[in-house]
Amino acid sequence: QVQLQESGPGLVRPSQTLSLTCTVSGDSFSDASYYWSWIRQPAGKGLEWIGRVYISGSTNYNPSLKSRVTISIDTSKIQFSLKLSSVTAADTAVYYCARVNYGSGSCSNWGQGTLVTVSS
């Protein structure tokens, strides 16, 4: 069974860059039937899709964040990463990484989530 685990700083200063890594365990990382996404959820609010990365390294981002987001993949480390630049308090949220089924686009497996607070 695939497992995902987010890691990274829990506190980021305003205007700095948020950096998170998702480590994947299991045997599906290089399977083209899946791709890998980041999703976030501010406290008490709904879910916002940030972007995705394919095993090829191809990416797609939410237009609302596109100018500030970079998602990359490292197949040697079985990890994918999120960088969000120029953060503000509005970027404070629980950040989830997820495995996405290629056909339906459904997120079948999620990390436990990591809270990132933007504050000075």
Next chain:
Amino acid sequence: DIQMTQSPSSLSASVGDRVTITCRASQSISNFLNWYQQKPGKAPKLLIYAASSLQSGVPSRFSGSGSGTDFTLTISSLQPEDFATYYCQQTYTSPPTFGPGTKVDIK
């Protein structure tokens, strides 16, 4: 972006009740509609994908229906572990978007 709405935003129900949650898309999304369950402090869990396909390991009391713009999640007999918030998600076009959620609590 495709806007997703859900109704009701919250509901109170008893164990054993049949519960129906509706999700509506701002334009046709064929059957590219997924349902998730989220409990406090936990990651969402996939229940239904492609509008009506039950995710492996999910109890059969959960079912989904619909196509185009209108979709339904039904819980045939509510169990204590089903009290949670439910989200729909469209994956027809990018960016994928989620509904605002429906909170199901104990009556």
